[in-house]
Amino acid sequence: xxxxxxxxxxxxxxxxxxxxxxxxxxxxxxxxxxxxxxxxxxxxxxxxxxxxxxxxxxxxxxxxxxxxxxxxxxxxxxxxxxxxxxxxxxxxxxxxxxxxxxxxxxxxxxxxxxxxxxxxxxxxxxxxxxxxxxxxxxxxxxxxxxxxxxxxxxxxxxxxxxxxxxxxxxxxxxxxxxxxxxxxxxxxxxxxxxxxxxxxxxxxxxxxxxxxxxxxxxxxxxxxxxxxxxxxxxxxxxxxxxxxxxxxxx
Amino acid sequence: xxxxxxxxxxxxxxxxxxxxxxxxxxxxxxxxxxxxxxxxxxxxxxxxxxxxxxxxxxxxxxxxxxxxxxxxxxxxxxxxxxxxxxxxxxxxxxxxxxxxxxxxxxxxxxxxxxxxxxxxxxxxxxxxxxxxxxxxxxxxxxxxxxxxxxxxxxxxxxxxxxxxxxxxxxxxxxxxxxxxxxxxxxxxxxxxxxxxxxxxxxxxxxxxxxxxxxxxxxxxxxxxxxxxxxxxxxxxxxxxxxxxxxxxxxxxxxxxxxxxxxxxxxxxxxxxxxxxxxxxxxxxxxxxxxxxxxxxxxxxxxxxxxxxxxxxxxxxxxxxxxxxxxxxxxxxxxxxxxxxxxxxxxxxxxxxxxxxxxxxxxxxxxxxxxxxxxxxxxxxxxxxxxxxxxxxxxxxxxxxxxxxxxxxxxxxxxxxxxxxxxxx
Numbered sequence: 139x140x141x142x143x144x145x146x147x148x149x150x151x152x153x154x155x156x157x158x159x160x161x162x163x164x165x166x167x168x169x170x171x172x173x174x175x176x177x178x179x180x181x182x183x184x185x186x187x188x189x190x191x192x193x194x195x196x197x198x199x200x201x202x203x204x205x206x207x208x209x210x211x212x213x214x215x216x217x218x219x220x221x222x223x224x225x226x227x228x229x230x231x232x233x234x235x236x237x238x239x240x241x242x243x244x245x246x247x248x249x250x251x252x253x254x255x256x257x258x259x260x261x262x263x264x265x266x267x268x269x270x271x272x273x274x275x276x277x278x279x280x281x282x283x284x285x286x287x288x289x290x291x292x293x294x295x296x297x298x299x300x301x302x303x304x305x306x307x308x309x310x311x312x313x314x315x316x317x318x319x320x321x322x323x324x325x326x327x328x329x330x331x332x333x334x335x336x337x338x339x340x341x342x343x344x345x346x347x348x349x350x351x352x353x354x355x356x357x358x359x360x361x362x363x364x365x366x367x368x369x370x371x372x373x374x375x376x377x378x379x380x381x382x383x384x385x386x387x388x
Numbered sequence: 389x390x391x392x393x394x395x396x397x398x399x400x401x402x403x404x405x406x407x408x409x410x411x412x413x414x415x416x417x418x419x420x421x422x423x424x425x426x427x428x429x430x431x432x433x434x435x436x437x438x439x440x441x442x443x444x445x446x447x448x449x450x451x452x453x454x455x456x457x458x459x460x461x462x463x464x465x466x467x468x469x470x471x472x473x474x475x476x477x478x479x480x481x482x483x484x485x486x487x488x489x490x491x492x493x494x495x496x497x498x499x500x501x502x503x504x505x506x507x508x509x510x511x512x513x514x515x516x517x518x519x520x521x522x523x524x525x526x527x528x529x530x531x532x533x534x535x536x537x538x539x540x541x542x543x544x545x546x547x548x549x550x551x552x553x554x555x556x557x558x559x560x561x562x563x564x565x566x567x568x569x570x571x572x573x574x575x576x577x578x579x580x581x582x583x584x585x586x587x588x589x590x591x592x593x594x595x596x597x598x599x600x601x602x603x604x605x606x607x608x609x610x611x612x613x614x615x616x617x618x619x620x621x622x623x624x625x626x627x628x629x630x631x632x633x634x635x636x637x638x639x640x641x642x643x644x645x646x647x648x649x650x651x652x653x654x655x656x657x658x659x660x661x662x663x664x665x666x667x668x669x670x671x672x673x674x675x676x677x678x679x680x681x682x683x684x685x686x687x688x689x690x691x692x693x694x695x696x697x698x699x700x701x702x703x704x705x706x707x708x709x710x711x712x713x714x715x716x717x718x719x720x721x722x723x724x725x726x727x728x729x730x731x732x733x734x735x736x737x738x739x740x741x742x743x744x745x746x747x748x749x750x751x752x753x754x755x756x757x758x759x760x761x762x763x764x765x766x767x768x769x770x771x772x773x774x775x776x777x778x779x780x781x782x783x784x785x786x787x788x789x790x791x792x793x794x795x796x797x798x799x800x801x802x803x804x805x806x807x808x809x810x811x812x
Binding site: 140141143144146147148149152155156160163164165166167168169170183185186214215216218219222224225226238241257258315316319320321324326351354358 | 396398399400401403426427428429431432434435436437440443444447449450451453490494498502508509510511514515518521522525528529532540541542543544546547549554555790
């Protein structure tokens, strides 16, 4: 719920809103239209059959669908459930009424045109997206890992200090805020496209993690997408089978 | 028989619907339903290292991410018997203060005010009443700035870890923040004036209010669980008195005390601890007598709290020097840890069982909205019956119900993932 509101927390946005017809925004607006829309910004993970139906209907009603935040782009923390058994029963005695499905990011079921990453989403990045749309520019996502910018900032490498940092395999453009203040990257912007996952497992083992611990670290925000990359790597013979990170269904 | 359904309550956090069945002037059924899907947070924690539990639970809700992170850290530390420094406690207090200011200001200006001023949204309000939005953004920016300086970013703070902080802000950062806090007292005073003058409905329903209580401090992070009806228990004993249950129509859980509903939040804190408010905040209460039985007064209570938290933060920054500090050593051990704090919307409970390998074996989290849900349903039922006697039309009825729901400041996203533990 943080992403939707946090993007409102900037004075500049209220000026820009005058140039846009904001037809629906239920967390802020009392009157909301039902579409069709030019652009929908969608937050959150699909966690129930009802969600799935809503997302599919919204996709049909919009020209452009933008996933905002880690939940929508990668499934965020709720998608951990794909790697665990009996989660539902430990939370609710009865679960039939919930219509729950294992949480997945939006692009598992519908076409997503753009991603604005992070947990939470960066409100300035969101604003830049809107400005690009108004200017008729194509929004470009940053295609380098966290480490790239971290090196430029001349921060002390946390992995070299023996801390399990996910910087090498995570999309950057976050101002490296966490490592800069001494906190390891936990991967909230999702897996960097060209990440060398086999080598990264070896690095994590070198800093003292067991393979199981390494997998738990990596399945926290974008486990499903990292799992896909690993399984593909195993198929192609570039990732060691010991690193297989299958979901419970696979 | 009349049926009223609000299928999507707007201008609240999370998604909820309401169904009412009315026969003559009586409400026969009132169901407030969180329609948000369940995310099973407590289940997800099982088998995860306790050291990173707060990284997961802060994702329950961005708006209250500091509260979830801090309360989770405290519960783990209680289980591992880690004692943090006074400075760590103060920095955590600041994180929570920033979040409370931001949360209250968002709720008051973006969700509540448009109803009373006759706008469908804050965005519509902005076009003719820009000052109101600027005031809101000034307070929100202040709250954000506190969380960012102390926690590393505005939402999901990350420098707060088990045993301390990975980074302590520099003196210059705190000096600038202190100036910003002092300047913000003006906007806080105007906000209190604005919300004291709103025409709140004169509706009352008797209720019990629970909050944390300490001798010399307004409710925040320590003390006992208290109500003015003689309830007074240790935090660690909460499970002997409070229980959660599920309704077949809801993904949220309802919390009750010995089978009876109670309320938490700003109005509860003020009801039980008004004397402990800062002087500046008390001075702002000029005209209305806050009625603890009128849920609409929760809005004014929140406005007063904004000033209280600004003055508390000023006090913390003026009285303390912050320096670089080592994070406490963590020794993994088996144990159970319970922590309770005041989140913006009321008491938040964390209860962890940790195995000897340091992984969580069981988790229970009770959020403020779970505790308020039953009260909200009873309030809606009672208020609708009052309105029906006054021959209110359907449109007025729906608006008034929505105002009442918003007055409670529910967060439905937080209410939907809670472990069923049959305590008692």
